[in-house]
Structures are given as C-alpha cells and as structure tokens.
Amino acid sequence: MRVLVTGAAGHIGTHVRDDLLAHGHQVVATDxxxxxxxxxxxxxxxxxxxxxxxxxxxxxxxAVVHLGAIPHPNGPDPSALYATNxxxxxxxLEEAGxxxxxxVVAASSLAAVGLAWSPxxxxxxxxxxxxxxxxxxxxxxxxxxxxxxxxARAAHRRWGTGIVCMRFPFTGTGERLAGQLAAVREDPGGHxxxxxxxxxxxxxxxxxxxxxxxALTGCLVLNVTAPDTxxxxxxxxxxxxxxxxxxxxxxxxxRTSLFDNRACSELLGFRPPHRPH
Numbered sequence: 001m002r003v004l005v006t007g008a009a010g011h012i013g014t015h016v017r018d019d020l021l022a023h024g025h026q027v028v029a030t031d032x033x034x035x036x037x038x039x040x041x042x043x044x045x046x047x048x049x050x051x052x053x054x055x056x057x058x059x060x061x062x063a064v065v066h067l068g069a070i071p072h073p074n075g076p077d078p079s080a081l082y083a084t085n086x087x088x089x090x091x092x093l094e095e096a097g098x099x100x101x102x103x104v105v106a107a108s109s110l111a112a113v114g115l116a117w118s119p120x121x122x123x124x125x126x127x128x129x130x131x132x133x134x135x136x137x138x139x140x141x142x143x144x145x146x147x148x149x150x151x152a153r154a155a156h157r158r159w160g161t162g163i164v165c166m167r168f169p170f171t172g173t174g175e176r177l178a179g180q181l182a183a184v185r186e187d188p189g190g191h192x193x194x195x196x197x198x199x200x201x202x203x204x205x206x207x208x209x210x211x212x213x214x215a216l217t218g219c220l221v222l223n224v225t226a227p228d229t230x231x232x233x234x235x236x237x238x239x240x241x242x243x244x245x246x247x248x249x250x251x252x253x254x255r256t257s258l259f260d261n262r263a264c265s266e267l268l269g270f271r272p273p274h275r276p277h
Contacts (some may be wrong), residue, residue, distance in 0.1 A: 001054070002026040003212065004061040006048060006092060007068030008035045010109065012171055012204055016065055019205035025212075030057040031068065048088035051095075058095045063212050066092045066106040073117050073141035085144035090151050097159025105211045108149055108165040108221065110259065111142035116169075116194040118142075123243040124195065128250060131221050132258035149221055156219035163219045164211040169197030169259070170230070171204045173274075181276050184230045192242035195258040196229035200274035211267040216247050222264045228255040 003020055007013045008029035017027045021039050029035040030044040030053065037043070046053035048068050058064070069085045089106065111117050113129060114137030118232050122136050135263050145167075152163040172180050177200065184191050206225050229235055236252040252258075265271050 001061045001212065002028065002041060002060060003063045003065060004028045004030065004057055005067065006030050006088075007066075007107075009033050010067060010071075011176070012168075012201060013067045015201045015205040016067065016208050017172075019063075019209050020212075023209060025209075028057060028061055048091055049084065051091060051186075053076045054091045054095045056236065058092075058099055058101070060265055061101060063103040064092060064096050064101055064105070064214070065208055066104060068092075068157070069107065070141070070143070073139045078140040082140040082144045082147075084149070085141070087147040089144075093151050093155040093161070093163070097155050097161045100201075102162060103212055103216075104152070104155075104161055104163045105208050106148060106152060106163065106165050108117045108167045109142070109145045110167045110169050110194070110197055110223070110225070111139070112149065112167060114138060114142050114147040116142070118193060120191065123246050124258075126247045126249055127239065127243075127258045128248075128260040129195070129196075129223070129225055129258060131263060143231075151198075153219045162216055164216065165219070165221045166207065166211065166224045167221060168204060169194060169199055169225045171199045171201045173201045176201075177276065181230055185232055188231050188233055188238060189242055191230070192238075196231045196235075196238060197225045197257065197259055198225050198230040198276060199224060200270060200276075203272035203274050207268060207272070208266065210270045214268055216267060220263075220267065222267065223259045223261050224264050225257055225259045225261055226274070227257050227261060228275065229257060230276055231255070268273070
C-alpha cells in the first residue's frame, strides 16, 4: 500500500516507517521538521493545521497512520494543546474520508482513560482496564485523545472509513526504554498513575502495520500494551500498595499487565513479543 505517516519524524513514527518499508509498503511522510529518508515515496514538511499540507500529503495514498500530535500536557498553554491535537486529528480524518482512503490507524493513548496525566491522583474503577472502562480524564492531553476517538467514530459514520484508534502506553526501546525501567524500579509509586503500562516501540510499529493489513470493519478502539508491567514487583503487590481496594476481575498472576489486551490479540492476531527484563 501507499501509506501516509503523519508525525513521521517522531519516536513512534520513525519505527513505523521503518517497519512499513521493510514489509514492502510505500511511505509518504509528513512532519513539522523534514524527514530525510531516501526510501520515501514522498515527503511533506509542514503543520497539519494547514489544510493544504494535509491535502497535498494525502494525494494518492491508500491508507493513513496518524501519529502527528503534541504528545504530552506539559506545555504552557493547555487550551492550545487541546485545540491543536483536535484540529489536526479532524483535518486528517476528514481528508482521508473525502479522498476515499480505506483505512486509518490513529495513535490514541491510555491517557484517554484519564489516569496517566491526572492532576488529582485517582485509581481505576477496576482492573484489568478494558476499552469500556469509564473515562476519568481531567487533563487536556487525555481529553484531546478522547476527542480523537470521537472524531474517528464520526468520520466512520460519515465516510465509511475503517479506523483503528490505538491506545498506547509509554513506548520505548533501547536507552529510552532502559531509562523508563530504571525509573520504575527506583520508584514504583511514582508510576502508579500509568499502571506501569509500557510497550516496546518495535511492537507498536508492528501493531500499526497489522491494523493496516488485516481485514477489519468499523471504527475500533484498542488497548495496545505489553502483556506484563514495567515493574519487577508482582502486579498484585503493586495494586495492594498503590491502589488498594480496586476490584480485580481476573487473578493478577506474576507481573501480568493491568490492561486488557484481548481485543488487540484477537482482532490483529498480534501479541507483543518483546519483554523488558
């Protein structure tokens, strides 16, 4: 397929374009900064808030991977962050539908649940968290990801586009992942709000490609995380220490993840193979 990757210069975007190219797809890249890669079919530098940038980059593509967004709520203007992420998501989804793109894979986030960046400490209502867990979101980043998911549903209703919104946790590999694991090991309580979720970025890229390639219909929201936690401590101990009293709907054996990934496994036929330890 000829695939447009937005945010192609970013951490996940770099791995996604490498994976797609390695599996025979053509990649069109766009980002705020130039993506200098001679393997690309085309490259567009510009802001996704500009409709001409989106329109030009979308020309002739069959599928889209939308990764371009402000990736955290730590900027000086929360409203601008929210507006930027919502506008860029809507522009990409609208243009994809208008031009007849058959599949869009969009990076949502487990922040859409509302725990990871919450300014007020919270606990989940139950574990493992599935895609139906009620939203607890307070921060502008998580709110923008909820808006992306709703925009995706609206685009599917209007245009019939097949869309997969992937709720990613922290993603990393190499030194980036090693640093995260060391921080969690040193202070597991400091990561209680993200429920010690993680995913090797190589697995994130594979999951994106699988979501492009497999036969799917509708608009889907999927948890995409590793099947274990980023902490060396047993999961039951983590919950007892940092989220006491939260109901567990399955036995928390060993270092099992606190996110329900069954839908990802069943629909994409994919289970992340990389382990942190």
